[in-house]
Amino acid sequence: MPKVPTDPESAPAPFQLTALDREILSQTDEEYISHDWENLKDIIATNSLHLFKRKPSDLANYISWSTAIKSLYGTITNYICLERLRWPLNLDPATQCVDPTPFADSRDYRILRNDWPYGVTPDISHLVVWVKNAIPVDEQTGGDLTPESRTSIDEFVHRTFVVRLEEEFPDAKARVMWFKNWTALQSVRSLEHIHVLVRGVPDEIIFEWTGEPARKLSDPTVGLENAPIPTPVV
Structure with missing residues (x-):
């Protein structure tokens, strides 16, 4: 496994840190206030x-992870x-693309857990829908x-997430939100994606959507478990 730096201040950040990022990095996890559902709304x-924002330890690890990934693969x-x-x-x-219309064919998108979710309360799951089409x-x-x-x-969100949750919950619609970062805020700009947040949803249903189990957070080696050490992509 490639070595991942643990001190985000020891090397230049792999992306431009905002004033909010720097404020978060100055905090401890105990001082951090998580986004709850109402705040997210x-x-x-x-x-x-x-x-x-992310929890301080997650943000520090995300910076280290991004540095390692870019050195191995060239880009995120x-x-x-x-x-x-x-x-x-x-x-x-x-x-x-199988179909030129975004979200029209399931082969043109994939739902995954967000490896580095925002710092939300434990009842909230953060998913990402990656899309081949341009939105x-x-x-x-x-x-x-x-x-x-x-x-x-x-x-798309209604038929994919809300309809499934209607089988389990009378308030299914109130358990789902989505957003798409403006272009200027995206950390992965060249690959279309939207974010989906769900509240109080059992992990079994998350697995139905993503096909993958929960991944450990606050771990700078997430995604590097089986990574080779290739010649950096330029």
């Missing part, structure tokens, strides 16, 4: 997505395509979704 409803996108999605690099939606955004608004894209995602 407010952030998403007001589109204040820059306020999402390369790692995700090769190791998590098993999709080809340099994905071309025009030739490699139209409005560049005039900093890369926010177009109304048509928002409707398309709403419909």
Whole structure:
């Protein structure tokens, strides 16, 4: 297993740290206040997505992990395509999508657990839907979704997540939220994805959606368990 640095201050960060990131890194996990469901609802409803944050230890480990992954694979996108999605690099939606419409064919997207979720309360699970298709955004608004894209995602989330939960819970719709970071906030910009948050959902159902068990958090070697040490991709 490749060695992963444990001190995020010992080397340049693999991405630009925000003022909020630096504030979080100055805290202990005991001082950190987790996002609860109501707080998440407010952030998403007001589109204040820059306020999402990770637990201090998770953020420090995420920085170290990102540094290690980039040294091994060149980019986070390369790692995700090769190791998590098993999709080809340099994905071309025009030739490699079964259906040109986003979310229309299950072979064109994959649902996974977020390896590095935001710092939420334990009742909340954070999933990511990776999509081969391009999802139209409005560049005039900093890369926010177009109304048509928002409707398309709403419909996908309803039929994929809400309908399944309706089999178990009378308040299924209230247990699901989604968001898509503006382009400027995305850590993996070249690979389309949306975030889905679910509350109080048994892990068995999470497994149905993702096909993978829960992964240990606060571990800078997540995703590196079986990683080779290849020549860095440039």
